[in-house]
Amino acid sequence: MLAHIGAPWEAETIAMALHKSNVHVDISGWKAKYLPVPFLRELKGRLRAQVCFGSDYPMFDPQEHLNDVLALDLGTEVNEGLLRNNARRFLGLASTVQ
Numbered sequence: 001m002l003a004h005i006g007a008p009w010e011a012e013t014i015a016m017a018l019h020k021s022n023v024h025v026d027i028s029g030w031k032a033k034y035l036p037v038p039f040l041r042e043l044k045g046r047l048r049a050q051v052c053f054g055s056d057y058p059m060f061d062p063q064e065h066l067n068d069v070l071a072l073d074l075g076t077e078v079n080e081g082l083l084r085n086n087a088r089r090f091l092g093l094a095s096t097v098q
Contacts, residue, residue, distance in 0.1 A: 001090065003054070004029035010036050017050050018042065024090050027082075028054025032068035040072070048078050052087045 001024045006013025017023040025047070027035065035043075043051050053069065055062035070079065088094045 001026060001052070004056075005036070005039055010039060014039060014042055014047070017047055021050065024050045024052060024086065026052045026054040027069070028056035029059065031060070032065070032072055035072075043082070044074060044078055048081050049086055049089070051082055052090065053083045 002013050002017075003026050005025055005027060006016075007029065013025055017025055053066070055065040066083070069082070074082065085094070
């Protein structure tokens with residue numbers, strides 16, 4: 001799990017995650033409106049199963065950060081993965097939690 005989108009190596013993080021399906025990335029430490037465009041493009045596409053939500057509390061208010069992410073209009077499938085399913089799978093909880 002690469003925290004903070006691997007900052008300051010965002011491009012390298014994207015490349016690693018695209019190459020290795022066991023590399024996951026969290027978005028903590030980034031305001032949603034400042035997520036890099038190449039990262040958002042891959043989040044909506046090839047990395048949709050490898051990115052997890054993180055608020056970086058107490059730096060960001062979790063509810064505010066969640067609202068900002070939802071405002072990105074990523075779509076239901078991407079949001080469900082980002083906000084729940086990807087972390088459950090990463091932690092080995094996908095088959096045990098409903």
